[in-house]
Amino acid sequence: MSLGIELILTQLLNALCMGLIFALIAVGLSIIMGLLGIVNMAHGVFYLFGAYFTVAAVSWYPNFGLGVIIAALLCSGIALAVFFLFIRYLMGRRRPLEIMVALIGINIICEELIRNIFGAEPKYLAIPSMLSGQVTFNFLGVTLMYPKYYLSLIIICGSLLILIYYFFHKTDLGIRGLALIQDREIALALGVNIAKLGTLFFAIGGAVAGISGALAGPIFSVYPTMGIELLGFIFVIVIIGGVGSIEGTFLASLLISTIKSVGVLFASNVVVDAFIYVLLCVMLCIRPRGLKGYLGVLE
Amino acid sequence: MSSILLNVKNIHTYYGSTHVLHGVSLQVKEGESVALMGRNSAGKTTTIRSIISLTPPKEGKIYFKGKDITCLPSHLCARMGISLCPQGRRIFPGLSVIQNLRVPVFSGNRDKNLQRVFKFFPELFEKNKQLAGTLSGGEQQMLAIARALIPNPKLLLLDEPTEGLSPLIVKRIHETLNEIRKMGTTILVASCNLIDIALAEKVYIIEKGKIVFQGTAEELNRSHDIQRKYLGVAL
Numbered sequence: 001m002s003l004g005i006e007l008i009l010t011q012l013l014n015a016l017c018m019g020l021i022f023a024l025i026a027v028g029l030s031i032i033m034g035l036l037g038i039v040n041m042a043h044g045v046f047y048l049f050g051a052y053f054t055v056a057a058v059s060w061y062p063n064f065g066l067g068v069i070i071a072a073l074l075c076s077g078i079a080l081a082v083f084f085l086f087i088r089y090l091m092g093r094r095r096p097l098e099i100m101v102a103l104i105g106i107n108i109i110c111e112e113l114i115r116n117i118f119g120a121e122p123k124y125l126a127i128p129s130m131l132s133g134q135v136t137f138n139f140l141g142v143t144l145m146y147p148k149y150y151l152s153l154i155i156i157c158g159s160l161l162i163l164i165y166y167f168f169h170k171t172d173l174g175i176r177g178l179a180l181i182q183d184r185e186i187a188l189a190l191g192v193n194i195a196k197l198g199t200l201f202f203a204i205g206g207a208v209a210g211i212s213g214a215l216a217g218p219i220f221s222v223y224p225t226m227g228i229e230l231l232g233f234i235f236v237i238v239i240i241g242g243v244g245s246i247e248g249t250f251l252a253s254l255l256i257s258t259i260k261s262v263g264v265l266f267a268s269n270v271v272v273d274a275f276i277y278v279l280l281c282v283m284l285c286i287r288p289r290g291l292k293g294y295l296g297v298l299e
Numbered sequence: 300m301s302s303i304l305l306n307v308k309n310i311h312t313y314y315g316s317t318h319v320l321h322g323v324s325l326q327v328k329e330g331e332s333v334a335l336m337g338r339n340s341a342g343k344t345t346t347i348r349s350i351i352s353l354t355p356p357k358e359g360k361i362y363f364k365g366k367d368i369t370c371l372p373s374h375l376c377a378r379m380g381i382s383l384c385p386q387g388r389r390i391f392p393g394l395s396v397i398q399n400l401r402v403p404v405f406s407g408n409r410d411k412n413l414q415r416v417f418k419f420f421p422e423l424f425e426k427n428k429q430l431a432g433t434l435s436g437g438e439q440q441m442l443a444i445a446r447a448l449i450p451n452p453k454l455l456l457l458d459e460p461t462e463g464l465s466p467l468i469v470k471r472i473h474e475t476l477n478e479i480r481k482m483g484t485t486i487l488v489a490s491c492n493l494i495d496i497a498l499a500e501k502v503y504i505i506e507k508g509k510i511v512f513q514g515t516a517e518e519l520n521r522s523h524d525i526q527r528k529y530l531g532v533a534l
Contacts, residue, residue, distance in 0.1 A: 182392060189377055
């Protein structure tokens with residue numbers, strides 16, 4: 001296989017697209033881990049439900065955009081339910097392992113629920129007709145054909161991430177959230193209510209992961225284990241980026257997706273995935289707090 | 300005669316199973332400035348932490364403005380008007396100066412309070428976009444004090460406000476704190492640095508989790524015996 005400039009450019013655009021989707025899932029997980037100190041093994045559930053809710057919504061009323069919005073709302077509702085029914089109760093008991101095991105349980109229950117309702121075979125989610133087809137670029141004498149849907153994803157996910165960044169750096173609620181992550185005791189002593197912010201961020205994290213599941217549905221297929229399969233990579237991203245860091249999560253998402261997209265030009269999928277986990281181990285050895293993480297966040 | 304703002308009554312506090320405070324009692328009157336002196340690990344920080352429930356006491360009572368605030372969650376203590384400038388500064392390193400000052404939750408006009416705080420510390424205004432983690436030690440201490448002043452607190456708790464600072468910065472911080480005192484803020488300062496007695500009218504000395512001396516700042520200044528016995532140094 002010859003490595004044309006077109007192919008490399010296409011793969012870089014794919015990397016950007018995938019990285020932005022990863023970042024949407026990872027940012028919620030990273031914030032919740034940093035804020036509440038819990039390892040949310042059920043975060044993949046929101047991604048899973050986001051995709052299936054969209055499948056269901058589109059079959060009921062064929063409008064993809066509406067489906068995505070419904071999925072986002074339902075996912076934040078489910079996130080709130082998980083938070084109030086399980087996490088708040090278990091956090092009161094101060095046994096982190098219990099929470100982790102309970103969340104793995106929630107993950108299994110949700111997966112089986114999906115398998116029972118929708119069946120085990122993959123579902124097909126169509127690209128909305130408005131966004132199907134290709135766009136042709138002319139860039140420095142190179143002609144590039146790129147799917148319109150992927151390009152829209154880059155714009156939509158990118159805008160959402162900019163919004164999230166803005167929220168955490170420019171609004172009082174966001175700044176207080178970051179303060180809690182960096183030094184919980186002092187933020188509390190300054191009057192910040194961790195229960196209120198935890199609830200809010202859990203709901204936002206669920207909604208955003210749901211949106212990315214919905215948007216990724218037409219590209220990757222929709223199947224019951226899609227959440228837990230992706231969660232491994234999301235954890236790698238969160239740890240490499242630094243738990244609780246927005247910028248770190250964005251950077252690590254793009255790094256991992258670039259390694260995945262460009263790596264497959266040179267090696268098999270399995271080798272590339274293995275390399276990512278090697279990278280994780282190296283990171284844990286030389287810089288356990290990640291690219292942009294703070295010391296002592298997960299004590 | 301002014302009323303008692305903070306009344307700590309016979310509190311016992313533990314870290315896990317370690318008994319740290321053995322019945323500490325102290326009173327701070329409204330508008331008064333009180334120092335809690337003692338050697339390292341005598342229980343000063345634990346007393347401060349007990350007041351705002353960062354390590355809630357197992358026994359004893361704490362009253363603020365006459366209300367029982369024993370074990371009241373920390374964020375609610377803050378909203379009652381108690382503000383903390385913690386030991387080791389503990390500014391939020393990844394936030395800018397101005398973002399640090401936006402963290403405290405209070406009801407009131409923030410812009411007005413920001414202006415007031417920047418009048419005390421103009422250097423913070425000049426660096427308001429800079430990441431707090433990149434400030435010098437003295438600037439970080441100023442930021443920690445400024446952050447505690449933003450809610451315009453009734454009671455300001457200062458834990459080691461002059462620790463590890465150059466004499467010039469110490470002087471600067473004392474001047475500012477004295478101005479704040481004059482404006483009517485009640486202060487409880489915990490310190491092992493004898494210089495900080497200059498900030499107070501009344502002094503408590505704590506030793507191994509017990510209050511062993513209580514008197515005016517003048518009494519302590521005169522008595523070199525007490526200074527040597529409990530603080531290990533004399534001025």
